[in-house]
Amino acid sequence: MTQAELERIYEAMAKAIDAVGPDQSEVFLARLALALAEDLDQPERALEVIGESTAALTG
Amino acid sequence: MRPKGRGELDSLYFDYPHFDPPTRPGGEPQMPVVVVGAGPVGMVAALTLAQHGVRSLLLDAKATFNDGSRAICISRSSYHILDQLGIAAPFLEKSLGWTKGRSFYRGRQILEFDMPDSADEKFRPMYNLQQQYIEAFLWKAVEAAPLIETRWQSRVTGLEQRAEGAVLTVEDPNGSYALPARWVIAADGARSALRGLCGLRLKGENYEGRYVIADVKMAHDYPTIRRALFDPTCRPGGTVLIHRQPDGIWRIDYQLREDETNEEATREENVRASVEGVLAEIGHDGGYDLEWWSVYSANTLLLDDYRQGRVFFAGDSAHIVPIFGVRGLNNGIADGHNIGWKLAAVLNGDAGEGLLDSYTPERRGATLDVFANASKSTRFMTPPTHGWRVMRDAALSLALSRESAGHLANPRQMTPHTYADSPATTPDDPGFDAGPIPGAMIRDVALGDGHLSERLGKGLTLLTFGDPDFDVPPGLSVLRLPADGPVARAYGAAEGSAYLVRPDLHIAARWRSVTAGNLARALGRLAISEEETA
Numbered sequence: 001m002t003q004a005e006l007e008r009i010y011e012a013m014a015k016a017i018d019a020v021g022p023d024q025s026e027v028f029l030a031r032l033a034l035a036l037a038e039d040l041d042q043p044e045r046a047l048e049v050i051g052e053s054t055a056a057l058t059g
Numbered sequence: 060m061r062p063k064g065r066g067e068l069d070s071l072y073f074d075y076p077h078f079d080p081p082t083r084p085g086g087e088p089q090m091p092v093v094v095v096g097a098g099p100v101g102m103v104a105a106l107t108l109a110q111h112g113v114r115s116l117l118l119d120a121k122a123t124f125n126d127g128s129r130a131i132c133i134s135r136s137s138y139h140i141l142d143q144l145g146i147a148a149p150f151l152e153k154s155l156g157w158t159k160g161r162s163f164y165r166g167r168q169i170l171e172f173d174m175p176d177s178a179d180e181k182f183r184p185m186y187n188l189q190q191q192y193i194e195a196f197l198w199k200a201v202e203a204a205p206l207i208e209t210r211w212q213s214r215v216t217g218l219e220q221r222a223e224g225a226v227l228t229v230e231d232p233n234g235s236y237a238l239p240a241r242w243v244i245a246a247d248g249a250r251s252a253l254r255g256l257c258g259l260r261l262k263g264e265n266y267e268g269r270y271v272i273a274d275v276k277m278a279h280d281y282p283t284i285r286r287a288l289f290d291p292t293c294r295p296g297g298t299v300l301i302h303r304q305p306d307g308i309w310r311i312d313y314q315l316r317e318d319e320t321n322e323e324a325t326r327e328e329n330v331r332a333s334v335e336g337v338l339a340e341i342g343h344d345g346g347y348d349l350e351w352w353s354v355y356s357a358n359t360l361l362l363d364d365y366r367q368g369r370v371f372f373a374g375d376s377a378h379i380v381p382i383f384g385v386r387g388l389n390n391g392i393a394d395g396h397n398i399g400w401k402l403a404a405v406l407n408g409d410a411g412e413g414l415l416d417s418y419t420p421e422r423r424g425a426t427l428d429v430f431a432n433a434s435k436s437t438r439f440m441t442p443p444t445h446g447w448r449v450m451r452d453a454a455l456s457l458a459l460s461r462e463s464a465g466h467l468a469n470p471r472q473m474t475p476h477t478y479a480d481s482p483a484t485t486p487d488d489p490g491f492d493a494g495p496i497p498g499a500m501i502r503d504v505a506l507g508d509g510h511l512s513e514r515l516g517k518g519l520t521l522l523t524f525g526d527p528d529f530d531v532p533p534g535l536s537v538l539r540l541p542a543d544g545p546v547a548r549a550y551g552a553a554e555g556s557a558y559l560v561r562p563d564l565h566i567a568a569r570w571r572s573v574t575a576g577n578l579a580r581a582l583g584r585l586a587i588s589e590e591e592t593a
Contacts (some may be wrong), residue, residue: 007435010450010467014438017446025449050312056456 062108062327062349067126071276072306072351073191075123078211080232089224089408090116092241095215095253097332098125099190100374100391102197104143107399109206110517111407111562117207118229118240120214120247124198127351128189128274130388131302132311135282136500137392137565138182139512151194153305156183160285162468164455166292166340170465179549180503180512186284187304189274214248218256220368242402243370246395251376257367261360261379266383268357268441269315271324271491273334274308275348286341287440287456293336298440300339308350311337312352314441349478350512357381357437361431365419371398378426381433390429393475402564404587409518409534413586417483427477439468475500478565485559485568485581490497493551494558494569501564504546511546518562519585522546525554529575532582560574561585 013032020028039045061069068075092108094101097119105115129171132152141147162170176185210231222239245253252260260332288299297314304310313333315324323329329354338347361378365371374391398418404410442448446591457464478484478498478520487497495502504511523531525542540546542554550558552570557573558566559581568581 001463006463009465010454012172014444014446014450017449018444019446022445025192025445050458056459 060326060327060352068123070191071348072308073189074196075191075323077388078122079211080212083210083212083233083236084525087236087238088360089241090114092116092242092244092402093118093227093241094244094246095227096246096248096250096374096376097194097198097201097209097211097472098246098252098374099130099197099388100194100395101244102194102201102375102395103140103144103392104395104399105207106146106197106200106204107396107404109204110144110406111400111403112206114206115208115401116240117201117209118213118227118566119209119211120252121197122212124191124194128191128304128308128310129353129355130190130193131187131304132388133186133188133193134389134475135180135182135184137389138186138190139500139503140392140396142181142512143396143515143517143562143564144200146196146200150186150193151201152189153196154186154188155303155305156186157285158184160283160287162287162289162455162457162458163291164172164289164452167459169455170458170468171477172465176433179505179545181512187302187310189306191310192305193388211531215256217251218243218370220370225369231234231500239386241369242407244373244395244402245370245376245399246373247376248390251372252368254372254376257370259362259367259372261362263358263360268322268437270312270319270331270355270357271315271333271352272312272355273311273330273352274304274310274350275334275338276307276350277309277338277343278307278345279303279309279343288337288340290452291337291340293333293340294405295479299337299392301337312355313337315354323353325354333484337424340437344395345361351514351565357441358432359422360425361430365413365423367396368380371402371415371418373422377422378429380426380429381437390422390425391547395423396563397422404518407586411586414483417478417481417585419479421476421478421483424478426481428476442468462580475565480497483561483567483585484565485577485584490571491551491569494549497568498565499566501558501560501566502549504549506545512564515560515564518559519587521581522550522552522558522560523573524552524556525553527557527573529573529578 017055071239091113092115094105094115094117097117101479105117108115141150158174158176160166160172168276176184213229213231215227216230219226225243227238229238245251247253276398277426283303286301300312302310358379365377373394380387387432394581401414403428405412442451454464458468484498520536520538524540524547555572559568561567570577
């Protein structure tokens, strides 16, 4: 993915979080992650990324 | 502003000169160019005109330089302009070059980035130098230039546009007088008097982000690396930037909360408390002296047209840009140089007035480009909503393990604008698969003991590769390069290729296989006909 493409996704997610509102943003992000994981179709890789993200915020 | 008990020009490290009002002649003959404003932009414009043999009169309302260090980051592209003017040496000697930035999120370093640099580049991507020094070094060159006359304490209060020029009304302590000029460059800053006299207004947006910029003198041991502190303990939710400057001076920028008014924030005791919070955060436990501070808002404002009759606007009089991209000063220097060489070409009879039509599209385009990048930087440095803040914090956190996320956090630093859409730029030759495209600034290449950029002429330069089979029109500098050397490789050039380079080091045109006919057409786009180069 190019830097510009990654930036488009960053911007779309920022706007989507604002659109769903603070009460629902957690559900929105979980739903998004689950849908992307299914599309990725690599369960081991998805679990690795879950581990990586957890470690970064708890370490 | 400065601490209690010290005057506005009472600096810890810099002696401000005092300039007397001018001694004027009995009559005022028409000047080819009057430059209004002897700040960095006006001085670059006057020096550029002088380099091309054109006289100018430089006016400034003040009796000394700008107070405070203001703009401190000078980019590589500005150093190329200073080098073209032959005055880069004092800047190189005093300034601190840098290539590296570090970002911290809640006290942890999450990213270190390097700006593009290599041995092929003559200059580093960025240099830190206080604006007083920038002005002092430019002034030394202006003072030594016989083609530039400077009048301090001279304020423009009137403007009359005529077909063959403009007449300014100028006031100094000895009275008021009429000053006729064929052309006027308005480099008189954000509160431009000439903009008001033309009835023009800057248009655009005011962002919410406001920063205090404060300079302190302290013995602090840290290399010249730009530090960005996101969500630090001293300013929860805010952003802090720290830059090293020469003379043991450090620039601290900190974001104000919405509930902090400018008036409260700029009171000395509040500035001191905020600065001390930042110093505690970065582990500086020695003392410090407060030198100067100011408050700043992230605005994106510009004029619809940088030209009004005989008046060209350059620098802050034409555009106000946010600080994050460090483009205020650098963009202004490029404006002053751009209009300088174009007016000189017209006044010297080397080009028609059509060349001047490229000034607004090129330099206004550069400002719009700055705005696009700056609004992205502003959203990152100062997230406007919950969604932008969540994504910003996620990117900062992800940057610990992923380089791609680090790029999202990477402040977009100055890259020169590409004049691809300028009427003066010839559309690209599709035969190239490498090298700077028409409109882009040249890419420097290490060559022998020096660099390609040093071998270019003061006017237009044709780079030819190998032995092209045609007669080069007179009036062009020609730099003959081998078809298999380092420049040919970097420029995707082969036997018979050529690049036409402008005085500001932007590419006007390029051909895989140059002919006299397509060179003449490219010169025509610059309003230069073959007869005029002859």
